[in-house]
Amino acid sequence: MRRAELEHLIRAAAAVTNEYEIVVIGSQSILASVPAPPPELVQSMEADCYPLRRPELADLIDGAIGELSPFHERFGYYAQGVGPETAVLPDGWQERLVKLQNEQTDLKLGWCLEPHDLAAAKLVAGRDKDGPFVATMLRHGIISMDTLVARIAALPLDEARKARLQRQARRLAQA
Structure with a gap:
């Protein structure tokens, strides 16, 4: 599109x-x-x-x-x-x-x-296409890791799930 x-x-x-x-x-x-x-x-x-x-x-x-x-x-x-x-x-x-x-x-x-809110929502959804989408946003500087981590912390989820999503985001930044 x-x-x-x-x-x-x-x-x-x-x-x-x-x-x-x-x-x-x-x-x-x-x-x-x-x-x-x-x-x-x-x-x-x-x-x-x-x-x-x-x-x-x-x-x-x-x-x-x-x-x-x-x-x-x-x-x-x-x-x-x-x-x-x-x-x-x-x-x-x-x-x-x-x-x-x-x-x-x-x-x-x-x-x-x-964009950071979109990336956080994509990580929560967790479909096969969502990780590469977020990785592309990170790689092209559309979003920053610090802000993404803060947005994940602001999700209405339990702390353990937020921590997993933050680790996933960090892995995606290295992909």
Whole structure:
């Protein structure tokens, strides 16, 4: 996905839900902070999002511009309607959201995860693709280890799990 495609999805999600502010919590939220990230970070053809004020309308996003929709068939990318509970995020993540708003979003607001918050959520999710994603962010200097470790410490998890995630992050930095 490219930034222009994310802007299109924000615009479309806002139109479908009749909401002004859309939160993007998936990997493609990186495009708000890093307009031209390394190719390894933008391989996904979907953006996970929901309306800020009415997350329950995420189903409308899935139905209209989601996977296998006419929108997806036409453009080759789509939005996945999710809820705020989809990602486990560090305390204070809402205050660090990165604003994406311009003419391409039809001046609708896209609120995207700050890269360190995204990396922490990826480590919690722990899928095969998540470790390499975080390693790429570290290798390219998109995130710093010190801030990532602090964000992991702010996750709503038990201390033992946070310690394991911090060790994993340090291993990824050496990969």
